[in-house]
Amino acid sequence: MTINPAKVRGAYIHIPFCDHICYYCDFNKVFMKNQPVDDYLDALAQEMSHYAEFGLPQTIYIGGGTPTALNERQFERLFQTVRKYLFHPAVKEFTVEANPENLNEAKLEIMKRYGVTRLSIGVQTFDDQLLKTIGRAHQSDDAERAVRLAQRHGFDNITVDLMFALPGQTESSLHDSMERALRLGTPHISIYSLQLEPKTIFYNRMKSGSLRLPGEDIEADMYGQIILELGRYGLHHYEISNFAKPGFEGIHNSLYWQNEEYYGMGAGAHGYVNGMRYANAGPIKKYIDSVRKNGHSRRSEHAVTFEEKMEEEMFLGLRLMKGVSIDHFNDKFGRPIETVYGDAIERLKKKGLLAEHDGRLAMTQRGIFLGNDVFGAFLMS
Amino acid sequence: MSENQKQRQSRIRNFSIIAHIDHGKSTLADRILEATQALTKREMKAQALDAMDLERERGITIKLNAVELTYKAPDGEEYIFHLIDTPGHVDFSYEVSRSLAACEGALLVVDAAQGVEAQTLANVYLALENDLEIIPVINKIDLPSADPERVKQEIEDVIGLDASDAVLASAKAGIGTEDILTQIIEKIPAPSGDPNAPLKALIFDSLYDAYRGVIVYIRVMEGSVRVGDTIKMMANGKTFEVLEVGVATPKIENREELSVGDVGFITASIKSVHDTRVGDTVTNADRPADQPLPGYRKMNPMVYCGLYPIDTARYDDLREALGRLELNDSSLQYEPETSEALGFGFRCGFLGLLHMDIVQERLEREFNIDLIATAPSVIYKVKLNDGSSVRVGNPSEMPERKFIQEIEEPYVKATVMTPNDYVGAVMELCQRKRGEFKTMEYLDANRTNVIYDLPLSEIMYDFFDILKSSTKGYASLDYEMDGYRSSDLVKMDILLNGEKVDALSVIVHQEFAYERGKAIVEKLKQLIPRQQFEVPIQAAIGQKIISRSTIKALRKNVLAKCYGGDVSRKRKLLEKQKEGKKRMKAVGSVEVPQEAFMAVFKMSHDD
Numbered sequence: 001m002t003i004n005p006a007k008v009r010g011a012y013i014h015i016p017f018c019d020h021i022c023y024y025c026d027f028n029k030v031f032m033k034n035q036p037v038d039d040y041l042d043a044l045a046q047e048m049s050h051y052a053e054f055g056l057p058q059t060i061y062i063g064g065g066t067p068t069a070l071n072e073r074q075f076e077r078l079f080q081t082v083r084k085y086l087f088h089p090a091v092k093e094f095t096v097e098a099n100p101e102n103l104n105e106a107k108l109e110i111m112k113r114y115g116v117t118r119l120s121i122g123v124q125t126f127d128d129q130l131l132k133t134i135g136r137a138h139q140s141d142d143a144e145r146a147v148r149l150a151q152r153h154g155f156d157n158i159t160v161d162l163m164f165a166l167p168g169q170t171e172s173s174l175h176d177s178m179e180r181a182l183r184l185g186t187p188h189i190s191i192y193s194l195q196l197e198p199k200t201i202f203y204n205r206m207k208s209g210s211l212r213l214p215g216e217d218i219e220a221d222m223y224g225q226i227i228l229e230l231g232r233y234g235l236h237h238y239e240i241s242n243f244a245k246p247g248f249e250g251i252h253n254s255l256y257w258q259n260e261e262y263y264g265m266g267a268g269a270h271g272y273v274n275g276m277r278y279a280n281a282g283p284i285k286k287y288i289d290s291v292r293k294n295g296h297s298r299r300s301e302h303a304v305t306f307e308e309k310m311e312e313e314m315f316l317g318l319r320l321m322k323g324v325s326i327d328h329f330n331d332k333f334g335r336p337i338e339t340v341y342g343d344a345i346e347r348l349k350k351k352g353l354l355a356e357h358d359g360r361l362a363m364t365q366r367g368i369f370l371g372n373d374v375f376g377a378f379l380m381s
Numbered sequence: 382m383s384e385n386q387k388q389r390q391s392r393i394r395n396f397s398i399i400a401h402i403d404h405g406k407s408t409l410a411d412r413i414l415e416a417t418q419a420l421t422k423r424e425m426k427a428q429a430l431d432a433m434d435l436e437r438e439r440g441i442t443i444k445l446n447a448v449e450l451t452y453k454a455p456d457g458e459e460y461i462f463h464l465i466d467t468p469g470h471v472d473f474s475y476e477v478s479r480s481l482a483a484c485e486g487a488l489l490v491v492d493a494a495q496g497v498e499a500q501t502l503a504n505v506y507l508a509l510e511n512d513l514e515i516i517p518v519i520n521k522i523d524l525p526s527a528d529p530e531r532v533k534q535e536i537e538d539v540i541g542l543d544a545s546d547a548v549l550a551s552a553k554a555g556i557g558t559e560d561i562l563t564q565i566i567e568k569i570p571a572p573s574g575d576p577n578a579p580l581k582a583l584i585f586d587s588l589y590d591a592y593r594g595v596i597v598y599i600r601v602m603e604g605s606v607r608v609g610d611t612i613k614m615m616a617n618g619k620t621f622e623v624l625e626v627g628v629a630t631p632k633i634e635n636r637e638e639l640s641v642g643d644v645g646f647i648t649a650s651i652k653s654v655h656d657t658r659v660g661d662t663v664t665n666a667d668r669p670a671d672q673p674l675p676g677y678r679k680m681n682p683m684v685y686c687g688l689y690p691i692d693t694a695r696y697d698d699l700r701e702a703l704g705r706l707e708l709n710d711s712s713l714q715y716e717p718e719t720s721e722a723l724g725f726g727f728r729c730g731f732l733g734l735l736h737m738d739i740v741q742e743r744l745e746r747e748f749n750i751d752l753i754a755t756a757p758s759v760i761y762k763v764k765l766n767d768g769s770s771v772r773v774g775n776p777s778e779m780p781e782r783k784f785i786q787e788i789e790e791p792y793v794k795a796t797v798m799t800p801n802d803y804v805g806a807v808m809e810l811c812q813r814k815r816g817e818f819k820t821m822e823y824l825d826a827n828r829t830n831v832i833y834d835l836p837l838s839e840i841m842y843d844f845f846d847i848l849k850s851s852t853k854g855y856a857s858l859d860y861e862m863d864g865y866r867s868s869d870l871v872k873m874d875i876l877l878n879g880e881k882v883d884a885l886s887v888i889v890h891q892e893f894a895y896e897r898g899k900a901i902v903e904k905l906k907q908l909i910p911r912q913q914f915e916v917p918i919q920a921a922i923g924q925k926i927i928s929r930s931t932i933k934a935l936r937k938n939v940l941a942k943c944y945g946g947d948v949s950r951k952r953k954l955l956e957k958q959k960e961g962k963k964r965m966k967a968v969g970s971v972e973v974p975q976e977a978f979m980a981v982f983k984m985s986h987d988d
Contacts, residue, residue, distance in 0.1 A: 012945065164941075191941070192941050192942055195940065216935075216936055217933070219936075220936035220937035223937055223941065240939055240940075240941050241941040256945070256946050264946055269946070270945070270946040270948070270949070271946065272948070277948060279947075302949065311952075312948060312952070316951075351913065368939060369936060369937045369939060370913065370938055370939065372938040372940060372955065372958055373938065375955050376958050376959050376962075379956060379959055
């Protein structure tokens with residue numbers, strides 16, 4: 001594929017290593033022990049150089065797996081590589097995911113040195129019992145310590161990841177977790193509901209009937225509680241699962257929702273470049289081998305059709321509370337949105353799931369809860 | 382008759398294989414095909430006789446098949462074997478009896494571990510009625526749990542056959558095949574008919590072929606049939622000119638003629654399998670036989686259900702698909718019907734529940750039509766106050782109670798073969814299903830036949846599942862129709878969101894109405910997903926609500942999950958959701974999944 005540099009806005013880099021596997025996680029990841037981490041970092045470097053030729057990204061996001069599971073030497077190598085190929089002073093946001101149990105001063109110092117602007121800390125909950133239930137390696141004190149340590153190293157832009165609808169979680173436990181997160185004063189919180197995915201420990205437990213989950217009603221109550229409590233504290237709800245003080249919305253993640261293009265690098269990473277969505281090889285060895293051979297590791301490539309692009313504009317864009325700009329849609333696709341989605345929009349409006357304000361289509365509060373019905377309505381066939 | 386012909390006839394052996402499902406019939410057939418070199422190993426797909434995919438998957442034989450095999454016996458003589466395959470399920474017992482009637486002998490295959498089962502017994506009785514020589518084969522002797530001596534004893538005690546010469550075999554491992562072939566030659570008599578008499582050929586199967594018309598599988602009992610003959614179907618008097626005569630070896634081979642004892646096929650530009658009913662006699666139109674062969678019956682459907690396309694636009698496709706299936710299935714009946722809830726569809730009649738399942742599955746699989754099947758119903762005979770009477774196969778068409786004088790429902794004579802330990806459980810179940818005890822037969826030291834008269838509708842409902850679970854799977858069931866009886870029956874309606882859904886109506890016994898109503902309402906509550914509004918579910922008899930429950934309104938389905946840049950995954954999820962919606966039927970404003978329409982029928986034991 002040829003790459004049109006002007007279009008690619010972000011770069012995602014995947015570190016698939018963990019020294020601990022959480023019970024709910026279905027991301028591409030492996031136990032770190034005995035893995036060819038250095039070879040992997042070499043391959044990443046080669047892949048970065050491959051994509052960098054086509055233009056530099058405006059945002060960089062290193063996720064995992066567990067990026068902070070790398071030892072300090074490997075960690076620094078990773079950032080040297082990023083600096084060498086992708087980083088530039090005009091980068092708007094440079095985020096790294098960190099786990100409380102392995103975020104230390106040395107790693108914070110490295111990140112500071114290499115221009116990281118934002119940390120995403122995987123807290124999930126401040127309930128120690130629940131942390132064990134979901135198979136996390138840290139305790140709530142570790143999480144607080146990690147956030148405070150990062151703040152002392154000058155990282156103000158921190159987002160804390162939380163989860164809800166966990167097995168055995170109560171509304172008061174959720175309330176306590178949000179309160180402890182808010183007390184840390186981070187300007188951004190992401191809060192995801194537990195989804196059972198195949199090939200996870202939780203999924204197997206569910207299949208065997210030994211996992212008790214809160215039902216849909218409790219999940220809905222919790223979601224309502226989250227929106228209310230975080231809003232009261234001044235974190236505004238800007239995406240289904242994301243809350244921020246004004247000006248602290250995640251820039252990189254917003255690229256996804258705004259249907260923009262991004263490089264995806266690393267094993268199993270997904271990218272969207274020049275109208276092509278691709279997925280890299282997932283297994284570490286395959287990834288390394290194919291980068292060595294080709295400079296990249298794209299396995300499945302799909303040229304997004306015009307129709308699909310419109311669908312994605314809607315089902316991604318509507319995840320944002322501000323919704324989709326009608327003018328933007330009309331310009332981007334060269335046809336009025338009513339001719340494409342007039343019926344769907346009318347139906348959703350009638351059901352009270354969608355509303356139009358100031359030239360934008362956005363979900364109503366009720367629509368947010370029933371988002372899948374809203375998104376689904378924009379699939380054409 | 383020429384000496385040659387006489388000699389040929391004396392070397393013919395016609396036989397079937399009788400076995401319970403899974404006792405190894407198809408595998409044994411494969412071994413025999415191999416041993417007679419009808420198929421080379423390379424051509425041998427496991428279980429060569431089961432032609433349809435569905436058959437192979439379910440391990441049951443739906444369509445009969447017959448092959449001619451040449452066996453060179455160790456004594457140097459060449460024999461002609463006709464192996465006639467039979468279906469293995471109670472729904473098809475008439476067809477089994479007709480294919481047995483085409484034989485002089487049968488191999489009785491019994492699993493060396495599991496022993497004789499009720500279904501085997503039923504087919505053995507059919508074989509004995511047809512005066513067949515029966516050769517017992519104890520199969521799977523290589524299983525660790527095999528106990529051939531016990532099974533031999535069982536065959537003697539239960540069936541009353543001499544099992545001292547029973548062949549100990551493992552069809553899978555190829556053990557005992559030669560013995561079986563030798564016994565076929567020695568024990569099964571050659572066909573005895575007169576080749577110079579007027580033609581009498583028994584139809585035991587037929588198959589529609591788009592190019593040749595109906596292919597009629599026959600066994601010639603008397604006389605012979607040749608290309609160019611004008612034949613007559615004795616049941617309806619229709620005549621046809623024979624175009625082809627042949628046998629399957631299993632490759633199709635055309636022949637000049639089929640004579641006494643031969644098993645093969647004829648084609649004669651016959652347009653419909655309805656003219657070639659199983660059990661009918663084919664004779665020569667110019668020189669007809671006086672009497673048809675005995676035993677012909679026209680099979681009538683026992684079980685009816687409504688079939689509707691989920692996508693109403695596919696009504697015509699469904700009609701065409703049913704038409705295509707009917708070409709090959711003279712027991713399938715269908716006629717258009719309309720449901721307020723489901724739109725346009727067909728009321729279809731089947732021989733039994735398995736037959737119904739098979740037809741539904743073929744419609745979905747071979748014709749890609751997503752279906753909604755309503756709960757199966759038996760045919761009720763309803764006497765009205767004005768003295769007239771109607772037959773009702775669709776519960777929603779049951780007349781109002783005030784017009785009804787009496788409702789009669791079909792009964793069966795059910796034979797449950799069970800280990801003695803479970804006799805109590807079996808009787809309790811039969812009692813609970815409105816059964817009337819008839820008798821018990823003590824088969825041997827361990828087993829008993831428990832015989833009850835039961836309403837057919839109760840057998841259809843969940844009888845078999847409960848029977849299996851309350852006897853640890855040891856009991857087996859066989860039943861035959863036993864006329865109609867008057868019962869205290871009522872129609873129960875189901876209302877969704879206050880609206881009666883005709884496709885969910887059921888006929889129930891007055892005494893069980895509350896219990897059934899409650900179970901159905903609860904089951905529907907589980908099966909119907911939450912909607913954007915609250916949906917009450919009610920069960921009613923006439924105007925009276927006897928049970929109710931509520932599906933709460935949908936509150937949250939948005940996926941608040943972190944997918945990062947994996948957009949294709951999000952898309953797949955939404956597409957799957959949409960696909961799921963397509964498989965639902967909008968009944969009024971409620972989206973109802975396919976399974977819900979069967980819910981009134983399929984209840985598991987714990988419900």
